[in-house]
Amino acid sequence: MKTPIISFRNVSKRYGNQEVLKNITVDIWPGELTFIMGPSGVGKTVFLRLALGFEEPDEGEIHLAGIPLSEMHISELSAIRVRHIFIFQHPALFDFLTVIENVGFPLLEHHPDMDPPYVFEKAKGVLRSLGYRGTFKKMPDQCTVGEAKLVSIARALMLNPKVMFIDEPTTGLDETTRTQVDHILVNTHRMKQCSCIVVSHDVNSALTIGDRILFFYDTQLHANIENPRKFTSHPDPLVNEFFNHGEVF
Amino acid sequence: MINLRQETIQLKTFTLELASRLFRPHTQHWNMIIIGTLRMIRTCLVMVILSSLFVGGILVVVFQHHISFFRADSILGAFASSALLREVGPLLVGFLLSGQCGAYVASEIATMKATDQLDTLSSLGLSDMDLVIVPRFVSIFMATTFSLMLSLAGGIVGAYLVAASLYDMSIYFFFSKFQWLIQWSSLWSGFYKCFAFGSAIAFISCYTSYTAEKSVQGVSTAVQKTAIRNMMALIILDTFTTHTFRGLMFVLKYFGVLS
Amino acid sequence: MNALLTLKNYYLYPKNQPRCLGVDLKLSAGHSLAILGPTGCGKSVFLKSLVGLAPFSGELRLLDSFFHHPLPKLLKFPKRSLPIGFAFEKNALFEFLSVEDNLSLAGAFQDEAQTTQKPSDGERLLKQIGLWESRKKFPRALSGGMKKRLAVARTLIKKPKILICDSPLAGLDPLSAHSIFTMLKETVNTGSTLLVMSLQSYTLALTHFTHLLLLDSSGNPVFCGNIEDFYCKNPHIKAIS
Numbered sequence: 089m090k091t092p093i094i095s096f097r098n099v100s101k102r103y104g105n106q107e108v109l110k111n112i113t114v115d116i117w118p119g120e121l122t123f124i125m126g127p128s129g130v131g132k133t134v135f136l137r138l139a140l141g142f143e144e145p146d147e148g149e150i151h152l153a154g155i156p157l158s159e160m161h162i163s164e165l166s167a168i169r170v171r172h173i174f175i176f177q178h179p180a181l182f183d184f185l186t187v188i189e190n191v192g193f194p195l196l197e198h199h200p201d202m203d204p205p206y207v208f209e210k211a212k213g214v215l216r217s218l219g220y221r222g223t224f225k226k227m228p229d230q231c232t233v234g235e236a237k238l239v240s241i242a243r244a245l246m247l248n249p250k251v252m253f254i255d256e257p258t259t260g261l262d263e264t265t266r267t268q269v270d271h272i273l274v275n276t277h278r279m280k281q282c283s284c285i286v287v288s289h290d291v292n293s294a295l296t297i298g299d300r301i302l303f304f305y306d307t308q309l310h311a312n313i314e315n316p317r318k319f320t321s322h323p324d325p326l327v328n329e330f331f332n333h334g335e336v337f
Numbered sequence: 338m339i340n341l342r343q344e345t346i347q348l349k350t351f352t353l354e355l356a357s358r359l360f361r362p363h364t365q366h367w368n369m370i371i372i373g374t375l376r377m378i379r380t381c382l383v384m385v386i387l388s389s390l391f392v393g394g395i396l397v398v399v400f401q402h403h404i405s406f407f408r409a410d411s412i413l414g415a416f417a418s419s420a421l422l423r424e425v426g427p428l429l430v431g432f433l434l435s436g437q438c439g440a441y442v443a444s445e446i447a448t449m450k451a452t453d454q455l456d457t458l459s460s461l462g463l464s465d466m467d468l469v470i471v472p473r474f475v476s477i478f479m480a481t482t483f484s485l486m487l488s489l490a491g492g493i494v495g496a497y498l499v500a501a502s503l504y505d506m507s508i509y510f511f512f513s514k515f516q517w518l519i520q521w522s523s524l525w526s527g528f529y530k531c532f533a534f535g536s537a538i539a540f541i542s543c544y545t546s547y548t549a550e551k552s553v554q555g556v557s558t559a560v561q562k563t564a565i566r567n568m569m570a571l572i573i574l575d576t577f578t579t580h581t582f583r584g585l586m587f588v589l590k591y592f593g594v595l596s
Numbered sequence: 597m598n599a600l601l602t603l604k605n606y607y608l609y610p611k612n613q614p615r616c617l618g619v620d621l622k623l624s625a626g627h628s629l630a631i632l633g634p635t636g637c638g639k640s641v642f643l644k645s646l647v648g649l650a651p652f653s654g655e656l657r658l659l660d661s662f663f664h665h666p667l668p669k670l671l672k673f674p675k676r677s678l679p680i681g682f683a684f685e686k687n688a689l690f691e692f693l694s695v696e697d698n699l700s701l702a703g704a705f706q707d708e709a710q711t712t713q714k715p716s717d718g719e720r721l722l723k724q725i726g727l728w729e730s731r732k733k734f735p736r737a738l739s740g741g742m743k744k745r746l747a748v749a750r751t752l753i754k755k756p757k758i759l760i761c762d763s764p765l766a767g768l769d770p771l772s773a774h775s776i777f778t779m780l781k782e783t784v785n786t787g788s789t790l791l792v793m794s795l796q797s798y799t800l801a802l803t804h805f806t807h808l809l810l811l812d813s814s815g816n817p818v819f820c821g822n823i824e825d826f827y828c829k830n831p832h833i834k835a836i837s
Binding site: 140142166167168169170171173174175176177178180181182183194197198240243244247 | 456
């Protein structure tokens with residue numbers, strides 16, 4: 089029997105007086121390309137941060153790869169994070185390293201015995217396979233938004249992750265780059281057997297490439313859409329409105 | 338003041354974490370530390386030398402007024418140097434360094450935090466403590482300690498230059514009473530302060546920026562807090578180091594480290 | 597109808613490299629221009645050059661004033677506040693001011709006659725964008741969509757003749773994007789405003805705008821002009837949409 093990657097049991101999270109998530113119970117299974125959608129400010133990003141232990145829930149229990157987060161020691165957690173990688177919305181490249189060093193950095197740190205030229209060759213291969221066309225020696229602040237996004241995805245892929253948590257991969261990108269990122273998602277998902285959990289506003293890509301959509305609204309898990317490729321309409325008018333507007337914007 | 342309890346817990350975890358990682362050998366980052374230290378020394382070298390020369394000068398000018406009253410001009414050089422080594426030198430230059438190195442590192446770390454770079458490290462299964470905080474901590478510590486020691490030497494040179502140019506003292510006359518007033522303990526006291534101030538600046542800068550909020554305001558608050566906390570800490574530490582130094586000397590002599 | 601914005605032989609200088617935009621455009625009130633192109637192609641630079649934040653050379657007619665720059669130069673306005681609204685991509689809200697104050701700040705530099713009716717205007721706008729309840733909050737307590745709505749509303753309070761928005765829909769969820777776009781569209785439909793905005797969605801540009809400016813990745817114009825002309829040149833696109 090498969091264990092879920094993440095399972096939330098009655099999880100609530102507050103910031104001050106503001107409730108962000110309330111009584112969430114959900115399982116996310118391996119091998120799926122799950123999209124998390126909803127209006128801004130409903131706690132989608134908080135959901136991801138909670139799942140990887142960057143924040144602690146106020147109530148409830150979270151299991152990551154079958155192990156409860158509350159019982160996990162920090163060293164165990166960082167061992168698990170190597171296989172479960174979070175890609176932030178902001179590309180968060182290390183601004184003291186060049187593009188190629190940024191991509192090679194995690195692998196070199198985890199395996200200090202590896203030969204740097206070999207790692208950098210591998211990094212170049214990964215970057216090229218993602219369709220990166222810039223030079224490898226430039227600093228992150230000279231990259232365009234799209235390039236920085238590709239570099240941050242490449243950096244995560246260097247570690248051969250089992251699961252990727254991606255926060256808004258297509259935000260602020262033009263349509264061509266968006267399709268490129270969608271292709272990357274599908275390819276990594278299919279080729280490398282890597283599950284992806286994506287927070288996104290991009291309804292079109294969610295409906296075309298997603299395996300499952302979790303729709304959050306007003307601190308709650310509002311709808312769970314299985315098989316979005318066959319999605320036509322939903323009993324809930326709110327969900328319908330969201331998806332109809334989303335196809336235009 | 339609002340969240341004293343939370344602050345205490347934060348401080349405790351940070352200190353334990355830092356201490357446990359500081360003494361674990363992680364040789365792969367030595368080049369990072371050395372480059373960081375050299376860069377930091379380079380940025381503040383001119384400032385340290387210039388200001389320490391004038392700090393020495395101030396002391397000579399201040400003491401000369403009273404000492405000439407007693408016609409004890411020969412003691413002036415030794416007197417000013419002793420005050421410089423024991424007290425004023427490290428303190429004044431420490432203030433400058435807390436602005437130069439402390440604020441620089443604080444803004445760097447707080448920005449890395451605000452732009453998710455620290456979280457990215459831990460999401461890649463790496464430790465942000467090992468890769469960012471510890472190297473910078475060691476770099477500031479070494480750079481400030483070295484600069485403070487340099488400033489002691491610079492202060493004495495400055496004192497001599499002012500004495501020679503304003504009061505026509507020869508070099509022999511200036512240094513003639515050194516063996517009377519300046520023992521090894523004066524020098525050790527100065528070095529002891531340099532170490533204490535260096536580690537205080539390093540610790541406070543890293544801690545304040547590491548626990549900063551993740552926003553633009555968080556960065557500015559962290560830099561401001563770092564500057565204030567550093568200066569407060571230097572003043573408070575100065576009192577204690579002067580006091581504890583005698584105890585320390587006693588212990589060192591007891592164990593035969595010093596004769 | 598009087599043209600509000602006319603461009604001729606327009607050159608831009610992103611990173612000090614001259615880049616020919618060469619477009620001939622004539623836009624008047626009630627028109628809307630959509631600028632499309634890949635990231636980093638100079639959409640923002642073009643929009644910024646229209647309000648004097650980036651240098652340009654060429655001929656530009658803005659409202660009643662005519663500018664002819666043979667050499668690259670920043671646009672200098674004769675008066676301090678022309679009726680032009682500019683919404684920045686990153687919102688540029690003031691973190692130390694509340695929602696209300698952020699909104700009223702834009703009106704603070706206006707003439708006496710207009711400031712008297714400002715409070716009610718602000719109230720109407722705040723209610724329209726759904727921020728009336730949170731008017732005492734500070735920008736950091738708002739979600740991304742709310743911030744963007746506030747940033748756009750701040751440009752509307754001056755009742756601008758030309759409204760320039762830099763990617764106002766980027767990074768928003770469909771519901772917020774819809775509400776902001778409706779707000780912009782309503783302003784244009786009153787017939788007294790010209791809307792110039794950059795955006796990411798081709799579908800939206802083709803269905804809701806009167807003029808198009810398409811740029812390729814190196815910033816050269818692929819198409820520039822009326823949407824009908826665009827369909828004449830590319831009939832297959834009409835068929836698809």
